[in-house]
Amino acid sequence: MDENRTGVCIIDRFEEELAVVEFEGRFTFDLPRSLLPEDAAEGDVLRMNITIDQAETKRRQELADAMLRAIMKTDE
Secondary structure, three states: OOOOEEEEEEEEEEEOOEEEEEEOOOEEEEEEHHHOOOOOOOOOEEEEEEOOOHHHHHHHHHHHHHHHHHHHOOOO
């Protein structure tokens, strides 16, 4: 299965510091306006590419495991 996903998003409108973005004509979601280019406007088409950061995922899992081991450690 392809790890990369792409999709077409359209900026529907802005609500304060959020952009309401329509994805593939199916649903909308809020995106912080600060993540968009400064000149982004209503109706602009955005191309998004979402990938999994395998290294960061592994690092966080290892950190969580270490924290759990520290919590579960008992003095015997």
